[in-house]
Amino acid sequence: MVNTPVQVCVRTRPTAFFAQDVIVLDESKKTIDIKNKGRINAKQNSVNYLETKREDYSFKFDKTLHNVSQDSVFNECAADITQAFLEGYNGTVMAYGQTGSGKTYTMIGAPNNYKNRGLIPRVIQQVFADMSNYPEKSFTLRVSYMEIYNEQLFDLLSDISDAQLEKANSDNYEDNMVIMEDNKGNIMVRGLKCHIVNSEEEALSMLFEGETNRAICEHQLNKASTRSHCIFTLYLEARSRVESEGQVVLSKLNLVDLAGSERVSKTHSSGLVLTEAKYINKSLSFLEQVVIALGNPSREHIPYRQSKLTYFLKDSLGGNCKTLMIANIWGEEQHLEETVSTLKFATRMMRVSNEATINVHMNPDALIKKYEKEIKELKQELSMHDQLRGINQANYDPYTEEQKIELRREIRSYVNGEIDELEIKNIRRIKEIFSQFKLMLKEAASLSEQESITNASTAREKQQTAPPSNFAGKIHEEKIYDENGVGEVENKAGFGVGEAKPNAEFQKRTKRSAVPVSARDNEKSMNVSMSQNSLLETDRPKKIKMSRNDAFEEYKRTEGKALHENIKENSQTLKDKKSLFRIITQRLNDTKAEIDDFKSKIEKKQIENAHMGDDIVDEEELRWFQVIKEKKEVYKQVFEERKMLKSEMDYIEKALENLRQTLIANFQTFYDDNYQDPAEEQKPPLSSRSSRKEVEEEGKEDVLDEGEKFEKLWYNKLQQEDPESLNYYMAYKKAGKAKKVTNRKF
Numbered sequence: 062m063v064n065t066p067v068q069v070c071v072r073t074r075p076t077a078f079f080a081q082d083v084i085v086l087d088e089s090k091k092t093i094d095i096k097n098k099g100r101i102n103a104k105q106n107s108v109n110y111l112e113t114k115r116e117d118y119s120f121k122f123d124k125t126l127h128n129v130s131q132d133s134v135f136n137e138c139a140a141d142i143t144q145a146f147l148e149g150y151n152g153t154v155m156a157y158g159q160t161g162s163g164k165t166y167t168m169i170g171a172p173n174n175y176k177n178r179g180l181i182p183r184v185i186q187q188v189f190a191d192m193s194n195y196p197e198k199s200f201t202l203r204v205s206y207m208e209i210y211n212e213q214l215f216d217l218l219s220d221i222s223d224a225q226l227e228k229a230n231s232d233n234y235e236d237n238m239v240i241m242e243d244n245k246g247n248i249m250v251r252g253l254k255c256h257i258v259n260s261e262e263e264a265l266s267m268l269f270e271g272e273t274n275r276a277i278c279e280h281q282l283n284k285a286s287t288r289s290h291c292i293f294t295l296y297l298e299a300r301s302r303v304e305s306e307g308q309v310v311l312s313k314l315n316l317v318d319l320a321g322s323e324r325v326s327k328t329h330s331s332g333l334v335l336t337e338a339k340y341i342n343k344s345l346s347f348l349e350q351v352v353i354a355l356g357n358p359s360r361e362h363i364p365y366r367q368s369k370l371t372y373f374l375k376d377s378l379g380g381n382c383k384t385l386m387i388a389n390i391w392g393e394e395q396h397l398e399e400t401v402s403t404l405k406f407a408t409r410m411m412r413v414s415n416e417a418t419i420n421v422h423m424n425p426d427a428l429i430k431k432y433e434k435e436i437k438e439l440k441q442e443l444s445m446h447d448q449l450r451g452i453n454q455a456n457y458d459p460y461t462e463e464q465k466i467e468l469r470r471e472i473r474s475y476v477n478g479e480i481d482e483l484e485i486k487n488i489r490r491i492k493e494i495f496s497q498f499k500l501m502l503k504e505a506a507s508l509s510e511q512e513s514i515t516n517a518s519t520a521r522e523k524q525q526t527a528p529p530s531n532f533a534g535k536i537h538e539e540k541i542y543d544e545n546g547v548g549e550v551e552n553k554a555g556f557g558v559g560e561a562k563p564n565a566e567f568q569k570r571t572k573r574s575a576v577p578v579s580a581r582d583n584e585k586s587m588n589v590s591m592s593q594n595s596l597l598e599t600d601r602p603k604k605i606k607m608s609r610n611d612a613f614e615e616y617k618r619t620e621g622k623a624l625h626e627n628i629k630e631n632s633q634t635l636k637d638k639k640s641l642f643r644i645i646t647q648r649l650n651d652t653k654a655e656i657d658d659f660k661s662k663i664e665k666k667q668i669e670n671a672h673m674g675d676d677i678v679d680e681e682e683l684r685w686f687q688v689i690k691e692k693k694e695v696y697k698q699v700f701e702e703r704k705m706l707k708s709e710m711d712y713i714e715k716a717l718e719n720l721r722q723t724l725i726a727n728f729q730t731f732y733d734d735n736y737q738d739p740a741e742e743q744k745p746p747l748s749s750r751s752s753r754k755e756v757e758e759e760g761k762e763d764v765l766d767e768g769e770k771f772e773k774l775w776y777n778k779l780q781q782e783d784p785e786s787l788n789y790y791m792a793y794k795k796a797g798k799a800k801k802v803t804n805r806k807f
């Protein structure tokens with residue numbers, strides 16, 4: 062773990078009116094001095110001048126870049142972070158400063174101008190160039206592009222519908238995306254799409270597409286880019302091609318163009334612009350609060366959750382990340398106040414320290430392989446031990462299907478009293494007996510339940526879907542095996558055990574039974590002629606068509622019931638705790654109000670006494686002091702109680718999130734095993750789709766029209782003169798074309 066303070070570089074926007082007498086930059090010393098005192102008298106009447114704070118200031122930063130090229134900004138500031146990102150460190154580069162100071166220019170650059178492209182295109186270019194320097198690694202790169210506007214999150218790389226935009230304009234807008242934190246403190250955004258990019262051109266296309274969407278949204282929402290925070294993120298997954306240890310190195314690089322930091326009063330905003338400015342001011346002032354709190358070692362609580370921006374930047378500020386802030390200033394005299402404010406904020410930012418570490422994770426597939434190998438070796442060792450100790454026939458492999466069927470037959474005989482006991486040979490057998498018992502119980506319970514539900518259904522339905530009416534409790538009568546005794550055709554084993562709920566296993570069976578009997582008979586007779594293994598294979602229940610939503614409801618009633626109940630219980634507990642939390646907070650506020658009340662009484666009394674020349678504390682005052690003391694004690698206790706409750710709530714919230722994720726993951730497996738999405742069937746098979754595309758592509762003859770000829774010429778020229786810029790221009794062109802073709806609705 063490396064302790065890395067946030068790096069801060071100051072960049073000036075070039076201007077012919079640079080206030081050189083007031084702003085003195087020394088690039089070698091990395092300092093900026095604001096010489097204000099000497100000139101203030103001459104500027105007494107200037108509204109824009111630092112009239113309230115007539116002070117000189119001296120600032121020192123990690124770098125000061127005065128009138129430098131885009132190239133230098135990348136090399137001086139962002140190249141290291143890009144390199145670290147490839148090595149597995151998280152990184153964040155953010156541009157901060159007043160409107161017009163050059164934040165967007167720094168991050169994105171001048172549009173359609175390769176030479177003046179900003180940091181993001183340069184980072185992308187560098188990442189792809191450097192990846193090829195690591196032939197021993199395989200990389201997967203993803204990108205996302207998100208905008209935070211008026212505390213709402215927008216995915217700039219997905220289609221945003223009119224309805225969404227309408228909602229975004231209204232008060233009851235709800236984000237589809239949620240900023241979340243995992244148990245290691247990594248921040249992620251649920252609902253934000255991450256797109257795999259395989260080339261520099263693809264990644265640049267994403268950036269340009271996002272930029273176009275940003276402009277369209279801007280127009281539709283009547284907002285200015287200056288009022289939103291935009292975050293382009295690269296996510297890298299690196300695996301070793303040579304070592305099979307299963308390690309995956311994951312890193313992300315946030316490239317942030319923050320909203321303008323000018324003050325509301327200065328912009329003279331009103332209406333929507335004022336609302337936006339307030340949101341920005343709020344989120345930037347929350348950002349400032351976070352930065353101040355991080356700079357104070359005695360502060361325990363850092364108020365990250367106050368705004369979406371600060372929550373999103375949680376792991377970039379005070380977390381596992383290498384962070385760089387570029388403070389953009391516009392060094393004209395009229396912007397001096399904003400310049401000083403930006404430089405002050407930038408200085409505070411330098412006090413923030415992060416702890417960056419390479420993010421190594423284990424690849425589950427490789428881990429499984431490793432464990433499988435270990436298990437195999439342990440089994441071999443165990444059987445050697447058994448042989449040495451004279452224990453024969455010990456087998457540690459899982460039961461085969463045939464062995465399971467045989468065991469079931471034995472269990473059934475045992476339950477029906479045909480044999481007195483089940484032979485216990487080894488742990489493996491005990492375990493399998495239990496597992497078969499469990500299965501049989503479950504099946505029987507489902508059947509019993511289903512029987513009571515379907516009592517009123519038609520006789521024909523009964524014949525097809527329900528087992529014989531005397532089925533319950535008579536295991537020996539079930540027809541699990543075909544005449545030849547091979548293969549478990551339909552898992553009908555079971556006995557009546559009262560009121561258990563139907564489960565997925567049963568659903569599979571009843572739906573399958575809806576296949577006409579003759580068809581099933583045919584199936585059966587075909588199976589009999591096959592080998593045992595293939596018979597078992599082909600006779601597995603077919604997947605049922607059911608929508609995900611319905612299947613999820615079903616899952617919550619059956620297999621996922623315990624988990625679902627657990628979530629419900631925890632949610633209820635959380636709800637209760639939240640109401641208690643509100644009550645306690647109220648109590649805390651009341652106590653605080655009472656203390657304040659007594660304090661102001663004392664103050665009043667002291668003022669009165671002072672007027673009368675009396676500075677002796679009277680009895681009443683003493684009593685009030687006593688009350689304040691007691692109230693403070695109460696306040697302290699309630700405060701502690703509230704704090705504990707809060708941490709309990711946080712814990713439950715985290716646990717709930719884990720439970721929800723487990724529920725979803727388990728459901729996914731359940732769904733994949735048992736169901737098929739009806740909607741998927743309607744899609745043409747992938748192979749036919751791709752072949753159609755191929756045919757279409759083939760159909761295009763190599764005959765160029767005038768426009769295409771020009772493009773080809775242009776392409777060839779670029780390739781000869783500046784080949785490195787090709788990806789940039791191709792992506793830019795494509796983004797423009799895509800917009801025209803898709804005629805997207807915003």
Ligand SMILES: Nc1ncnc2c1ncn2[C@@H]1O[C@H](COP(=O)(O)OP(=O)(O)OP(=O)(O)O)[C@@H](O)[C@H]1O
Nearest residue numbers: 074075159160161162163164165166286287320321
């Ligand atoms: N270093 C620079 N060199 C040349 N032009 C620049 C530079 N910095 C800014 N500009 C120009 O200044 C103008 C404003 O810059 P830009 O839009 O990047 O500001 P901003 O801080 O992002 O403003 P906002 O907060 O409104 O988004 C643009 O026309 C941009 O091209």
